[in-house]
Amino acid sequence: MSATKVKKREPADNADTLPPEAGVAKERKTPRARKEALTGWAFMAPFTILFLFIFILPICISVFSSFFQVKTQGGGAFGGGESQSVFVGLENYQYVIFSGAFWAGIGRVILYTIVQVPVMIIAALALALLIDSLIVRHVTVFRLGWFLPYAVPGVVAAIIWLCIYTPEVSPLNSLVEAFGGDLTINFFGKKMILLSMANMTTWTFTGYNMLIFLAALQAIPHDLYEAARLDGASSFQIVTKIKIPMVRGAALLAILLSIVGTIQLYNEPAVMETSQKWMGSAYTPMMMALNTAKGYMSPSGDGPASAIAIVMALIAGILAVAYFLADRKLGGSND
Numbered sequence: 001m002s003a004t005k006v007k008k009r010e011p012a013d014n015a016d017t018l019p020p021e022a023g024v025a026k027e028r029k030t031p032r033a034r035k036e037a038l039t040g041w042a043f044m045a046p047f048t049i050l051f052l053f054i055f056i057l058p059i060c061i062s063v064f065s066s067f068f069q070v071k072t073q074g075g076g077a078f079g080g081g082e083s084q085s086v087f088v089g090l091e092n093y094q095y096v097i098f099s100g101a102f103w104a105g106i107g108r109v110i111l112y113t114i115v116q117v118p119v120m121i122i123a124a125l126a127l128a129l130l131i132d133s134l135i136v137r138h139v140t141v142f143r144l145g146w147f148l149p150y151a152v153p154g155v156v157a158a159i160i161w162l163c164i165y166t167p168e169v170s171p172l173n174s175l176v177e178a179f180g181g182d183l184t185i186n187f188f189g190k191k192m193i194l195l196s197m198a199n200m201t202t203w204t205f206t207g208y209n210m211l212i213f214l215a216a217l218q219a220i221p222h223d224l225y226e227a228a229r230l231d232g233a234s235s236f237q238i239v240t241k242i243k244i245p246m247v248r249g250a251a252l253l254a255i256l257l258s259i260v261g262t263i264q265l266y267n268e269p270a271v272m273e274t275s276q277k278w279m280g281s282a283y284t285p286m287m288m289a290l291n292t293a294k295g296y297m298s299p300s301g302d303g304p305a306s307a308i309a310i311v312m313a314l315i316a317g318i319l320a321v322a323y324f325l326a327d328r329k330l331g332g333s334n335d
Contacts, residue, residue: 066306067089067092092299093307123202124210143210150204161268193279201265228242256320263319289308
């Protein structure tokens with residue numbers, strides 16, 4: 001009788017042989033894992049609480065307030081009565097949407113954005129490329145020098161530029177006269193005032209955006225530059241073919257932040273309005289919102305002001321998303 005070898009049957013996959021209870025036990029977190037998770041939540045709790053109270057809660061209050069309006073109730077034919085907060089539904093939003101002053105202000109800030117943002121972004125990119133190159137020594141000094149205007153409070157910067165633009169006290173007059181010229185530019189003219197404000201914002205935020213570009217440039221592997229030089233690429237070709245394309249993400253971030261910021265334009269026009277009363281209380285949507293909340297415009301109060309702010313936020317979001325989608329389509333990026 002020939003002996004036959006019996007092959008030992010290999011056990012099936014563990015997932016098939018283990019009972020269902022074992023899978024449940026496997027998914028349970030160990031005490032150490034639970035402790036690490038609790039530690040993570042504990043570190044994140046302060047930020048979460050501040051984020052909820054400083055950001056989310058005010059938005060919710062603003063949305064709730066936008067459905068109310070302060071109106072005088074009672075008093076009869078001789079007036080008087082008490083001011084009460086009354087639910088008015090979408091009346092505040094209807095007022096904003098059909099307000100000519102609001103859309104005129106939106107038109108001004110959009111025109112302002114079209115002119116100011118490209119100039120600022122190009123200047124910031126040029127400065128970042130200059131600092132990142134081998135041409136500039138003492139990089140820290142240049143970087144700090146261009147960033148310092150951002151450290152100046154916006155209202156203070158606007159007051160400084162207001163003095164520079166005012167012919168009676170402007171140091172520009174003395175400078176121009178020293179060279180035998182005569183300064184005749186009216187920085188407060190109706191066709192010039194947006195450019196004057198754009199110059200203020202560009203002076204303030206160019207250094208901030210420069211740091212965004214500089215961080216992106218310093219993250220590029222230097223092996224790419226060495227490989228390009230070995231292939232015979234010039235410095236100009238390295239800048240145009242490697243550096244600029246690889247900071248496209250930083251440019252997208254800087255432009256999106258600038259679009260959202262320009263819709264909220266307030267410091268510059270509010271300061272300039274103190275000497276140029278022809279601008280009015282609704283020159284920009286943000287001025288209109290604050291003056292409405294203070295009672296300088298009718299209807300007044302927190303309700304209409306909140307509605308203005310929310311419509312502004314929606315418009316800023318639409319513009320930012322539109323630019324993002326256009327950038328992806330033109331750039332062919334699927335990021």
